[in-house]
Amino acid sequence: xxRRDFIKSTVAAAVSLSPLSKLACSAPPTDEFIxxxxxxxxxxxxxxxxxxRELVQxxxxxxxxxxxxxxxxxxxxxxxxxxxAEGPLPEGPFAGVPYLLKDLVEYAGVRLTFGSVAFQNxxxxxxxxxxxxxxxxxxxxxxxxxxxxxxxxxxxESTLLGPARNPWNPEYSPGGSSGGAAVAVASGxxxxxxxxxxxxxxxxxxxxxxxxxxxxxxxxxxYIGRKGPGELxxxxxxxxxxxxxxxxxxxxxxxxxxxxxxTPEAGSKPGALRIAMATLDMYGNKPHPECEKAVHExxxxxxxxxxxxxxxxxxxxxxxxVHHFLTLWSSIPAGIIAQITQATGSPPPxxxxxxxxxxxxxxxxxxxxxxxxxxxxxMAGLTRQVAAFHEKYDIFLTPVLASxxxxxxxxxxxVEFDELMKRVLSFVTFTPIANATGIPAMSVPLHWTGDGxxxxxxxxxKLGAEAKLLSLAFQLEEARPWVKKWAPxxxxxxx
Numbered sequence: 434x435x436r437r438d439f440i441k442s443t444v445a446a447a448v449s450l451s452p453l454s455k456l457a458c459s460a461p462p463t464d465e466f467i468x469x470x471x472x473x474x475x476x477x478x479x480x481x482x483x484x485x486r487e488l489v490q491x492x493x494x495x496x497x498x499x500x501x502x503x504x505x506x507x508x509x510x511x512x513x514x515x516x517x518a519e520g521p522l523p524e525g526p527f528a529g530v531p532y533l534l535k536d537l538v539e540y541a542g543v544r545l546t547f548g549s550v551a552f553q554n555x556x557x558x559x560x561x562x563x564x565x566x567x568x569x570x571x572x573x574x575x576x577x578x579x580x581x582x583x584x585x586x587x588x589x590e591s592t593l594l595g596p597a598r599n600p601w602n603p604e605y606s607p608g609g610s611s612g613g614a615a616v617a618v619a620s621g622x623x624x625x626x627x628x629x630x631x632x633x634x635x636x637x638x639x640x641x642x643x644x645x646x647x648x649x650x651x652x653x654x655x656y657i658g659r660k661g662p663g664e665l666x667x668x669x670x671x672x673x674x675x676x677x678x679x680x681x682x683x684x685x686x687x688x689x690x691x692x693x694x695x696t697p698e699a700g701s702k703p704g705a706l707r708i709a710m711a712t713l714d715m716y717g718n719k720p721h722p723e724c725e726k727a728v729h730e731x732x733x734x735x736x737x738x739x740x741x742x743x744x745x746x747x748x749x750x751x752x753x754x755v756h757h758f759l760t761l762w763s764s765i766p767a768g769i770i771a772q773i774t775q776a777t778g779s780p781p782p783x784x785x786x787x788x789x790x791x792x793x794x795x796x797x798x799x800x801x802x803x804x805x806x807x808x809x810x811x812m813a814g815l816t817r818q819v820a821a822f823h824e825k826y827d828i829f830l831t832p833v834l835a836s837x838x839x840x841x842x843x844x845x846x847x848v849e850f851d852e853l854m855k856r857v858l859s860f861v862t863f864t865p866i867a868n869a870t871g872i873p874a875m876s877v878p879l880h881w882t883g884d885g886x887x888x889x890x891x892x893x894x895k896l897g898a899e900a901k902l903l904s905l906a907f908q909l910e911e912a913r914p915w916v917k918k919w920a921p922x923x924x925x926x927x928x
Contacts, residue, residue: 464491467924470674470916471530471624475571478522478529485518485529489573492531495622495924496575502922503598505616507536508544508577517573526680528571533626535614536577536594537584538657538668540564548582548591551773551785561658563668563685567627570684578626579613581846582787583765584666587637587861588844589613592787596841599641600920601886605838608638615642615671621924625677629657631666632762633833633864636876640833640889643878643918644671645906647678648864650692650897651871654685662761662768663809665868673916675906682899692897703904706740708732709826714835714862715751723888724832727880731890731909732830734879738908742830747822747866749815755858757808758865760800766790767797792850816870823872823895828905831863833876833891837884863891873899877906878915885921 466474466488477483493511500506514531522528536546539557546552560568568574579589579597589612590596597612599605600620607616611628615638618626628635630648639646649669657668669685672678679696686695697703710732712725719725732742766786774780783791801807822829842848844856867874873896876889894902910916919925 464494464924464928466491467495467621467928469624471527471672471677472674472680474530474624475527485522485573486515488529489514489518489531489575492575492623495928496617498928499620499622499922499924502603503600503616503620504595505578505597505613505620505622506533506576507546507579507594507613510543510574510576514573514575523569523571525569525571526684530572530625531575531623532567532572533576533578533614533617533623534564534574535611535627535629536580537610537629538564538627540574540577543577546593548580548584548594549786549790550593551781553593559658561656563655563657566655566685567681570681575623578611578617580611581609582790583769584610584629584631584634585762585766585793586610586789586844586846587633587857588839589638590841590845592846598841599838600922601643602884603922604840605886606641606841606844608641608838610634611638611671615639615644618642618644618671618673619920620922621919624674625670625672625681627668628671629666629668630868631661632758632868633861635669635671636833636864636874636889636891637861639671639876639878641838641887642671643881643887643915643920644673645675645678645878645910646671646876646889647682647899647902648867648874649682649695649899650873652690653687653692653695653873653897653899654682655687662764662805663812663869664871665761675903675910679903693900695899697900697904697907701904703901703908706735706827706901706905707825708735708740708742708828708830709745709822710742710830711744711746712832713746715749715754715866716862717751718835718862720832720834721836723837723880723882724834727888727890728830728832731877731879734909734912735830738912745826747819747829749818753811754815754866754869757811758869759796760804760808763793763797763800764805765793767794770794787846788850789846789853792854812869815866819866819870819872820895827894827901829893831891833863833889835860835862837882837886837888867893872896873902875902875906877909879909879913881918
């Protein structure tokens with residue numbers, strides 16, 4: 434059997450339980466692996482028909498071809514990746530598969546900028562347990578992806594790194610803060626990339642780039658080496674296939690977290706779910722018509738799959754939520770600036786940070802001395818309310834965002850602070866609740882606008898219920914297989 438024929442047959446078998454099996458497994462002669470998800474690529478390595486080095490080399494070619502236009506990868510570790518590919522591989526589910534880290538996480542001996550001029554020459558000294566678990570799973574780290582300064586914006590346009598561009602239309606933002614990761618995956622540079630989520634930073638770029646993005650429960654995965662205020666942030670990935678995300682979650686699940694098993698058993702169905710649907714945001718405002726349309730289409734799809742959907746919404750004070758969430762959020766840059774001031778004996782110069790970062794730090798200074806305690810108390814009450822809501826409903830369906838992807842520059846960190854705050858708060862009105870309460874949530878790519886831009890649908894569940902979300906995601910993926918869709922600026926279209 435010829436190698437290409439073997440690849441076709443092997444991949445077809447490897448993804449027989451996934452909508453990927455419905456794709457023709459042919460690929461352009463320049464790259465046999467573009468259309469394959471991470472598990473399918475690893476299967477070829479296990480069968481000995483492809484080497485890890487070949488996968489890495491192919492990913493290098495894709496990155497070098499696409500990155501000049503998209504600016505997704507900002508630190509390249511190609512020589513290091515090739516060296517690892519030639520050595521013994523771990524017996525993990527992703528053995529030999531190329532992978533990218535977000536530039537908010539440490540990796541020993543590698544630059545860690547946090548998207549900030551102040552840290553442009555910073556080198557990590559350690560590798561945190563989460564990254565070690567990802568490498569143990571067999572992933573070969575090829576570099577780091579673009580992110581806004583400290584991950585503080587839902588767009589990826591830092592002064593240091595420049596804007597990451599959406600492969601569906603490079604005039605538009607991929608979102609943030611995991612924008613570089615989403616661009617890399619949506620453009621086909623590789624099938625999966627690390628991402629993190631403190632207010633929607635996995636789900637926002639997943640929605641803007643037509644990917645699957647799961648925000649896991651608080652405490653679900655291995656430790657990254659630091660905790661933020663209120664433990665808002667979690668780390669996982671953005672991927673093209675649901676099964677890649679599920680397999681990575683199994684590999685990085687912290688066995689000491691006390692939560693239920695993170696993923697469903699192979700072939701399991703979620704049963705008839707009780708789904709609450711809402712399109713009004715926390716202020717009672719309607720989203721853009723395309724976002725509202727996406728939710729209604731998703732609700733109809735869920736009903737066709739045997740689930741019960743009814744309109745219902747969480748009732749809480751949206752203005753109070755935003756006030757307290759901003760207390761937690763603004764404490765991040767305020768804390769960073771305070772640490773630098775204490776370490777150096779003087780505050781950093783104005784040019785060290787972007788106007789948005791300085792503005793948030795100044796906002797935190799206006800809070801009362803007990804503001805943090807009040808914020809945590811408010812979020813604890815909301816957490817109890819959300820838990821009660823999910824006693825009645827298995828799933829809560831809403832838009833991911835209040836509008837489709839904005840153009841580059843609309844959410845740039847140099848926009849006047851009050852105006853940028855207004856834009857951010859009107860754009861990100863659904864995702865932060867899951868961070869504040871610790872519950873899992875996912876963006877599923879089920880809708881595209883008339884202009885060809887992706888719009889995700891947002892599904893959340895009770896704490897620890899990733900298995901329920903993933904079971905539903907597998908159903909949705911099978912019914913409406915988004916893996917057939919490729920962006921105009923992607924490896925499939927350009928190589």
